[in-house]
Amino acid sequence: MDLTGAIWRKSTRSSGNQGDCVEVADNLAQVVGVRDSKDRQGPVLTFTPETWRAFVQSTKTR
Known part of the structure; x- marks a missing residue:
């Protein structure tokens, strides 16, 4: 899978997880x-x- 050009971002909700995020x-x-x-x-x-x-x-509706 070619991911050249991918721009990676973290969720704004992950700032307090001490790096445990995607x-x-x-x-x-x-x-x-x-x-x-x-x-x-x-x-x-x-x-x-x-x-x-x-x-x-689906995660927003839970």
């Missing part, structure tokens, strides 16, 4: 990347934009 790159056309902020060179989970939107929406 980063998301959702600026690419066909994929959303998710990685551990403490292991930026480590593995990346990838999702389709549709799947990622469904996940985010």
Whole structure:
């Protein structure tokens, strides 16, 4: 999976977690990347934009 050009960001809600958070790159056309902020060179989970939107929406309704 080519993530060249990915712009990684942390959630604004993760500032108090002492680094225990994820980063998301959702600026690419066909994929959303998710990685551990403490292991930026480590593995990346990838999702389709549709799947990622469904996940985010489901977390907002709980």
